[in-house]
Amino acid sequence: MSKLTPKFVKDVDQPGSYQDGRGLILRVSATLRKSWVFRYMLAKQRHDLALGTFPALSLRDARLEADKYRLDIARGVDPAAERAKAKAAKASRATTSHTFRASAERYIRTHSSSWSKKHHQQWQNSLTKHVYPVIGGFRIAEVDTDDILDVLTPIWSKISVTANRIRNRIELVLDAAKVLPLTEN
Template identity: 60%
Template sequence: MSKLTPKFVKETSAPGTYQDGRGLFLKVTAGGTKSWVFRYSFQGDRRDMGQGSFPAVSLRDARLEADKARLELARGTDPLARRHQLRHEAQAKRRKGTTFKTEAELFLRTHAPSWSPRHAVQWRNSLGTHVYPRIGELPVAQVDTDQVLDVLAPIWSTTPVTATRVRNRIELILDAAKARQLRTGENPARWRGHLDKLLPRHKRSTLPFPALPAEQVPALLHRLDRMPGPAARACELLILTATRSGEVCGARWEEFDLAARIWTIPAHRMKAKRAHRVPLTEAMLEVLEQVQGNHQDFVFLNARRTGPLPGNALRRVLDAAGAENCVPHGFRSTFRTWAAEQTNHPREVCEMALAHTLESKVEAAYNRGDLLDKRRGLMEEWSAFLGTFEREVVFKALSVSEPAGGE
């Protein structure tokens, strides 16, 4: 006969075990947590089967669940083993029904908030172009080596950088699926000890960034100065500061101390994730003065005046200026070559002007300054050089090699 009442279950708080009869009891912990347990014997072994916590499971519901377990016992079935079996079957059904694309989209929703917008777009584009068309609708549990190779083979030799990134992204997604118990076994996208035996290793190579020789840049800057619009001003500032496209296009007024003549680019906008100070010269200040007042936040506005200038706007303005054979990033190479060949500034000053890290870890550990004053002298010389416009030229780019994938 049942002994507990709804009122007692609700009001009791003393730690202990309270029997309801026929194996069902309420367990109250010292912390006040209440839970239901059904105790029974099966083939000589005592088992405790949880029935849920109060108040989520009421006394009535706990008794009904206990009755179901007693019925299983009467049929010769272990109710706890039956519960585990049902859970396993449900999990298997879930594994079978979850597609690679579903798991990939969950991975993106989870991790994209910690990435830069550009990195998130690159992820989505590469998956949408190369992965989803081939394995997107396959159950994530069934993706195997042959299917991973089916994705990678068409791009492995033609676009090696993209192929390497796609392989890594597939591996991360499948690792996440395994962590969520949607997969078992080894990761078919793993490189070391697996795909490295099935695909040729990519050769380390350099990619050329088309860049103008330094002697042609003053004429280009003169031509840009006569062009209207924020893209032309942004391109001028990019050349004068030798910074990256994203750093210029995403510049905010709050980053500039015009009185101290310093532009501080925050760490989250830098490739190396370290804040970078740029000494501002008179020529740079003149460019900034031309766009002051256009927007309270962004220095260079997009065409709709809703946000920062897109990076491809710089390439378009270079084409319009007749420098279609070079790219914005190439001006960093131009600056570095000019600094090495036409100035006496130390190598570390030139490298820090480009926000490059020192090659020696020991040197970097001891040299923690940013050499701002010395870099100011270098940038003043660069600005003076760029002001030496004499005549119009036909721009002809040089291929300046830099490491593939960036600086």
């Protein structure tokens, strides 16, 4: 049974996780950013799959997405594994100079002269640990909101300060990459 209403989703202003039922969760961050997550069990393991953010993805659309993934699971298909395969195929098409990682490293080289050693190391460590394994090989022009949510969702509820910093760092790298002729939009 569904518990959330469109009015509640629109008006909720308290950080937390709100269950709609059957694995659909609305997560509201401390900055009141609202994102949809589909939680499911497969092979005795819990998986959280980022669906998108509100209002870009409405309650109705989030429910339809979750239903689509429930059908996949019923057929024995792991949605997270399928998404990972699709992203790996997407990443394999990337050229080295156009990847997120290359752009991030270029950004760090360009700006690190004005940073402290500690700040430089924090950038390197957070990107290496959380970002590069997920989107480091993606073409910079193909990184989308779902990709960024895939980076942030696992850490958002555990270490929100780090998640906010990583989100900001990703945004800075993407913004800097827009002005370079390396992206093929």
